[in-house]
Amino acid sequence: MAAPVTRDEELELEIESLAYGGNGVARLDGYVVFVRRGLPGDRVRARVTKVKRSHAEALATDVLRAGPHRVEAPCIHFPACGGCRFQDLAYETQLEQKHSQVYDALQRLGGIAEPPLQEIVPCEPEIFHYRNKVEYSFTQTPEGPALGFHKAGRWDEVLNLEKCWLTTDVGNGVRDAVRDWAREEGLAPYSQTDNTGYLRHLVVREGRNTGQALIQLVTAPGEHFEPGYFVDVVRRFPQVRSVHWSINDRPAEVTNLPTKLLWGEEWIEEEIGGLRFRVRPNAFLQTNTAMAEKLYGLAAEAAGLTGSETVWDLYCGIGTIGLTLARSSLTVWGIEVSEESVACALENAEINGITNAAFFAGNVGQVVEELVERSGAPDVVVVDPPRAGLAGKALRHLGRLGAPRLVYVSCNPTTLAGDVKTLRGEYGYELLNVTPVDMFPHTPHVESVALLQQA
Numbered sequence: 001m002a003a004p005v006t007r008d009e010e011l012e013l014e015i016e017s018l019a020y021g022g023n024g025v026a027r028l029d030g031y032v033v034f035v036r037r038g039l040p041g042d043r044v045r046a047r048v049t050k051v052k053r054s055h056a057e058a059l060a061t062d063v064l065r066a067g068p069h070r071v072e073a074p075c076i077h078f079p080a081c082g083g084c085r086f087q088d089l090a091y092e093t094q095l096e097q098k099h100s101q102v103y104d105a106l107q108r109l110g111g112i113a114e115p116p117l118q119e120i121v122p123c124e125p126e127i128f129h130y131r132n133k134v135e136y137s138f139t140q141t142p143e144g145p146a147l148g149f150h151k152a153g154r155w156d157e158v159l160n161l162e163k164c165w166l167t168t169d170v171g172n173g174v175r176d177a178v179r180d181w182a183r184e185e186g187l188a189p190y191s192q193t194d195n196t197g198y199l200r201h202l203v204v205r206e207g208r209n210t211g212q213a214l215i216q217l218v219t220a221p222g223e224h225f226e227p228g229y230f231v232d233v234v235r236r237f238p239q240v241r242s243v244h245w246s247i248n249d250r251p252a253e254v255t256n257l258p259t260k261l262l263w264g265e266e267w268i269e270e271e272i273g274g275l276r277f278r279v280r281p282n283a284f285l286q287t288n289t290a291m292a293e294k295l296y297g298l299a300a301e302a303a304g305l306t307g308s309e310t311v312w313d314l315y316c317g318i319g320t321i322g323l324t325l326a327r328s329s330l331t332v333w334g335i336e337v338s339e340e341s342v343a344c345a346l347e348n349a350e351i352n353g354i355t356n357a358a359f360f361a362g363n364v365g366q367v368v369e370e371l372v373e374r375s376g377a378p379d380v381v382v383v384d385p386p387r388a389g390l391a392g393k394a395l396r397h398l399g400r401l402g403a404p405r406l407v408y409v410s411c412n413p414t415t416l417a418g419d420v421k422t423l424r425g426e427y428g429y430e431l432l433n434v435t436p437v438d439m440f441p442h443t444p445h446v447e448s449v450a451l452l453q454q455a
């Protein structure tokens with residue numbers, strides 16, 4: 001059957017809900033239209049941007065009747081900025097929508113008629129200023145170089161930021177100081193279009209519980225600035241403890257690059273759940289420190305440790321979950337693909353005086369069998385994979401291993417649901433409960449902690 005709409009057609013639509021990823025869901029006689037910038041309860045005029053047999057995509061061009069959940073967005077860059085999608089949606093509604101997205105994913109993709117879903121854990125203590133890491137891109141403006149985020153839906157346009165509501169005064173202040181420095185030094189932002197210019201990115205990471213900040217400047221090749229002066233500029237912020245410089249000689253916009261230490265310690269520290277964690281420029285750290293503590297608390301609760309268990313922490317990053325659990329288990333074994341993160345995890349065990357945790361660099365899909373030989377069969381396996389979930393091999397190995405308890409920390413309910421379906425259908429696991437956690441207000445992201453047990 002042909003789709004009932006055509007590209008560029010203008011439609012009037014009622015938005016029913018938000019789909020995972022953040023687009024509004026509307027229906028035309030059952031045919032689904034995903035509407036960017038449409039919020040639940042809105043009646044909008046929308047232009048169709050893509051048509052498929054199963055659904056269409058559209059962009060809301062006018063709100064004809066605002067839904068009851070719309071609020072005033074505080075940020076002057078909203079909605080042009082690609083960072084926050086839902087500042088104009090009441091926080092309670094954001095929570096309800098995220099909760100139902102996890103429920104729907106488990107039902108539709110996981111094949112579970114009544115998913116055992118707990119209440120969503122709201123973000124606390126603040127729904128703004130929660131990020132401990134921001135990555136700014138340099139851009140050219142009529143006033144000179146500036147720094148900001150990509151415009152919503154645009155990889156090629158960067159918004160000149162005055163204030164970001166997701167970072168702190170330090171994150172905003174360092175950005176402005178570096179912008180002024182770039183203008184003073186007469187340095188040109190890099191342009192991906194013609195591979196010209198010099199300044200590419202600025203990364204600011206903060207230990208929110210320690211008050212320490214790490215700065216990473218990313219440029220194109222060549223030393224076209226005086227490193228000592230750049231250090232002086234960022235050291236005007238007493239929080240700055242570690243200043244790095246990276247060169248990116250490729251067009252791709254990445255910041256996970258080797259770094260040269262310009263000043264200070266190689267790392268900063270963060271404190272989570274009473275433990276100190278060393279964070280180096282390329283190491284993974286959950287970007288909302290306060291909520292990471294809650295997330296790890298839920299993982300610990302799900303693990304249900306008594307002190308005698310062998311625990312695996314797979315996709316362990318800098319060892320945060322494993323070290324949190326080490327206090328109540330016999331041994332912890334962590335696997336992580338980034339060698340820099342593994343180095344941090346080993347240091348973190350040492351600085352916290354934890355002697356029953358070991359961490360290894362490796363790809364989870366490839367090392368499960370080897371790990372069993374070292375550690376013996378685990379009693380509890382905790383996995384915290386990237387958005388793609390447990391890639392085929394990892395899923396098969398873990399399924400066959402069949403640890404009695406599997407705690408799945410997920411940043412993507414759709415891959416969680418798919419993996420849960422396989423673990424239930426093919427490997428005899430039962431899903432006991434899932435708790436959604438809102439770590440990232442105003443964005444479409446939702447975390448979940450799921451507990452699976454061998455039936």
Ligand SMILES: C[S@@+](CC[C@H](N)C(=O)[O-])C[C@H]1O[C@@H](n2cnc3c(N)ncnc32)[C@H](O)[C@@H]1O
Binds near residue numbers: 286314365
């Ligand atoms: C969502 S993070 C979780 C990190 C950690 N559990 C935490 O809470 O900070 C996922 C981690 O998996 C790592 N990773 C990605 N693919 C991997 C793989 N195939 N094998 C091992 N680690 C991987 C990433 O480097 C990243 O540190």
